[in-house]
Amino acid sequence: MAQVPEVAVVGAGIVGLCTAYALAERGTASRVYESGVPGHGQSSGQSRIFRHAHDDARLVEFTRQGRAVWDEWADRLGAELISSDGVVALGGRVPERLRILQDVGGVPVRTVDSAELRARMPLLADYCGPAMLDEDGGAIRTRVAVESLAGALGDAVVTDEVISLRPTAHGTVEVLSAAGREEYVAAVVCAGLGTARLARNVGLSLPVRPAAHVRLTFRVRGAPPERVACLQDGSGDFGETGVYAAPYPGNRRYAVGLSQTVEVREDGSFADPAALVALSNRARAYVSRALPGLDPEPVEHLHCWVTSLPWSEDGMAVWEADRIFFAAGHNLFKQAPRLGRALACAAMGEGLEENLRPAAALG
Structure with missing residues (x-):
């Protein structure tokens, strides 16, 4: 007999899927509300970068811990993530x-010379400036990750739009959706652009x-290289x-984007x-x-929304209101399994990690 869902998860992007999967690890059933196709909003595309390099040492440590969760789940799901x-x-x-990476410790990272750079990045033009290699970084197989997690969650993921949610007088969380009304022990909202609206x-x-x-994808000229690293060029x-x-996957295509974004007004229109x-x-x-x-000549264009926090392009935080948790930030794909476990703990009443509270300004 199926378990009655205890926790509502709003949004089936990578953070929502990871939160629901982390709850399932603990034996807690959830219902994941998604108005579209799982993983096709801010989590869309075929690849993301998993990198340890950040300006905040706390986020480096969070990322280091998260790498271990990615490996654990890859083994369990039987897929390269x-x-x-x-x-x-x-x-x-x-x-x-x-220096920050070395101070935190536990991350295999080092400078590389031009010869090793050519071996690691055979697609790159000649470059002789400062370069480093994050050996445990790599390309996140985004579609594999989304499909594997959604497959593992099965019927817990439902096609439904959450209109509103609120705490009740008797200690539950009421969720109003297009399909009805339900009550849960707790709720986690990771709905991209919709998160701030629901928080209000x-x-x-x-x-x-x-x-x-916008991110563009290009074909590799000739035979795909056996090895090609991800790139951050500053x-x-x-x-x-x-x-x-x-x-x-397969190194036949390479996705390239600029970190700059385009301003969007509050009503969703472009300036x-x-x-x-x-x-x-x-x-x-x-x-x-x-x-x-x-x-x-690009072969694909990916246009997507970005939701960032004011203190950093890598900033992330979780807001709490009576057993409802709202997760927001940018560049969260790489953090999703570690963040999902933290959100699962918070939803089950074990407290939210201090570094994830807004006052901590993580990132």
């Missing part, structure tokens, strides 16, 4: 980030900044200082509708200069 080819970072911030219903004002982003040597890139096209053109120009191993 993160590639083993590492992440290469370029630019003037390398020495400082290397319980009197919380989340400082989430919505924006739009050097400016090729005309841009905020570039990230990751290979698709400059042409800005996404301009970002696409800049990414194409960067590929022509920096990545001669790629055909510079």
